[in-house]
Amino acid sequence: xxxxxxxxxxxxxxxxxxxxxxxxxxxxxxxxxxxxxxxxxxxxxxxxxxxxxxxxxxxxxxxxxxxxxxxxxxxxxxxxxxxxxxxxxxxxxxxxxxxxxxxxxxxxxxxxxxxxxxxxxxxxxxxxxxxxxxxxxxxxxxxxxxxxxxxxxxxxxxxxxxxxxxxxxxxxxxxxxxxxxxxxxxxxxxxxxxxxxxxxxxxxxxxxxxxxxxxxxxxxxxxxxxxxxxxxxxxxxxxxxxxxxxxxxxxxxxxxxxxxxxxxxxxxxxxxxxxxxxxxxxxxxxxxxxxxxxxxxxxxxxxxxxxxxxxxxxxxxxxxxxxxxxxxxxxxxxxxxxxxxxxxxxxxxxxxxxxxxxxxxxxxxxxxxxxxxxxxxxxxxxxxxxxxxxxxxxxxxxxxxxxxxxxxxxxxxxxxxxxxxxxxxxxxxxxxxxxxxxxxxxxxxxxxxxxxxxxxxxxxxxxxxxxxxxxxxxxxxxxxxxxxxxxxxxxxx
Numbered sequence: 001x002x003x004x005x006x007x008x009x010x011x012x013x014x015x016x017x018x019x020x021x022x023x024x025x026x027x028x029x030x031x032x033x034x035x036x037x038x039x040x041x042x043x044x045x046x047x048x049x050x051x052x053x054x055x056x057x058x059x060x061x062x063x064x065x066x067x068x069x070x071x072x073x074x075x076x077x078x079x080x081x082x083x084x085x086x087x088x089x090x091x092x093x094x095x096x097x098x099x100x101x102x103x104x105x106x107x108x109x110x111x112x113x114x115x116x117x118x119x120x121x122x123x124x125x126x127x128x129x130x131x132x133x134x135x136x137x138x139x140x141x142x143x144x145x146x147x148x149x150x151x152x153x154x155x156x157x158x159x160x161x162x163x164x165x166x167x168x169x170x171x172x173x174x175x176x177x178x179x180x181x182x183x184x185x186x187x188x189x190x191x192x193x194x195x196x197x198x199x200x201x202x203x204x205x206x207x208x209x210x211x212x213x214x215x216x217x218x219x220x221x222x223x224x225x226x227x228x229x230x231x232x233x234x235x236x237x238x239x240x241x242x243x244x245x246x247x248x249x250x251x252x253x254x255x256x257x258x259x260x261x262x263x264x265x266x267x268x269x270x271x272x273x274x275x276x277x278x279x280x281x282x283x284x285x286x287x288x289x290x291x292x293x294x295x296x297x298x299x300x301x302x303x304x305x306x307x308x309x310x311x312x313x314x315x316x317x318x319x320x321x322x323x324x325x326x327x328x329x330x331x332x333x334x335x336x337x338x339x340x341x342x343x344x345x346x347x348x349x350x351x352x353x354x355x356x357x358x359x360x361x362x363x364x365x366x367x368x369x370x371x372x373x374x375x376x377x378x379x380x381x382x383x384x385x386x387x388x389x390x391x392x393x394x395x396x397x398x399x400x401x402x403x404x405x406x407x408x409x410x411x412x413x414x415x416x417x418x419x420x421x422x423x424x425x426x427x428x429x430x431x432x433x434x435x436x437x438x439x440x441x442x443x444x445x446x447x448x449x450x451x452x453x454x455x456x457x458x459x460x461x462x463x464x465x466x467x468x469x470x471x472x473x474x475x476x477x478x479x480x481x482x483x484x485x486x487x488x489x490x491x492x493x
Contacts (some may be wrong), residue, residue, distance in 0.1 A: 167305065180295070236256055
């Protein structure tokens with residue numbers, strides 16, 4: 001079969017195979033206004049339990065350990081501690097409400113992937129709550145928040161003193177310069193310079209975690225997410241140092257995920273480690289610092305873990321970034337505003353992570369793949385400007401999109417008084433770097449694939465499916481015929 005005919009057969013088969021699925025897989029109508037968001041309430045009897053059976057010891061304490069205590073503990077980012085029944089009991093109604101928000105601003109825990117559309121079970125480090133867990137919390141809170149038998153409570157989690165690394169002790173820790181902010185003052189933007197890595201050989205990075213170390217007492221409470229910190233965010237790159245050590249060579253620059261308040265650590269897939277050069281430095285090129293009501297001195301630490309020395313990544317080329325941070329037009333006093341961006345993929349692409357980045361008006365972002373006349377919703381994610389989250393796909397669930405796919409991102413804005421993140425609902429705002437302006441960017445990342453890599457990855461997906469009734473929304477060509485390439489004498493390509 002000639003290459004052109006093979007591609008035509010593949011496209012035709014794909015369109016025919018997915019036509020019946022397209023309508024159900026496309027994004028469903030969803031009210032993205034803050035005021036009209038419907039809470040996620042469930043009946044515990046639908047899960048084979050009676051409300052009177054649910055208690056703290058057996059049911060609620062394990063949920064808190066799984067999804068809450070990392071922040072809600074002494075010295076944690078949460079404003080109250082949930083380490084014991086006596087601490088939790090007064091907050092039962094609030095816990096019920098905040099967890100029922102689930103996928104919009106204000107939800108706890110802060111994991112905003114919508115569970116009824118697209119790829120819902122394919123993320124690393126997913127600490128979100130299941131429908132059954134929400135039902136247990138709701139039944140418990142509505143029926144007196146019983147403790148149960150204290151002997152049935154799980155062993156308490158033990159957290160290290162201070163601001164420990166969430167991913168364990170790194171292989172390399174780099175320290176930025178100390179910065180001081182007054183108790184009250186304007187925000188500060190600037191370049192904090194270079195931080196040499198000291199590496200004498202190239203190494204591929206498996207994970208990187210950024211934390212702020214400051215002089216705020218660990219037992220001092222806070223009423224806001226950012227109240228324990230002075231660094232709002234940091235944009236940085238790495239590269240080989242120039243001969244005089246004053247800058248990094250432009251052709252060696254490697255970008256790294258932005259550090260922001262409330263952001264999770266970054267773990268790179270086994271197939272796509274990121275290079276940190278020998279004789280390199282981090283360039284802390286754009287810091288945003290703010291005052292928090294207390295004069296504070298602090299610095300950032302970058303905890304880096306490496307792959308083994310003989311590791312080589314399967315994918316090295318980055319794909320395009322989607323979104324629009326420039327010509328934005330966000331109207332005042334209006335909910336459910338939509339912004340759209342379209343990118344045509346020039347190469348086969350594997351999407352490794354989805355990270356919606358909006359500003360104060362932002363409440364939701366969706367990512368769709370348009371292939372032929374079919375539209376596949378990959379994910380929809382709520383957004384809260386207090387908690388910037390990156391959603392890293394598991395390797396076997398990451399979207400595999402053929403070149404020619406149109407990657408469509410949609411942002412939803414709410415500029416009404418119902419949005420608590422707004423300074424003033426009467427203000428029009430265009431694009432800009434400040435939180436009172438707007439951005440619309442997917443800060444996640446993807447990699448490009450060769451034809452051989454693309455076909456091999458789809459073969460793995462097909463092998464994991466039981467039959468053709470099983471469908472992978474992130475792989476629109478998985479069940480398409482595998483093309484056969486051959487060169488025949490005198491044939492046209």
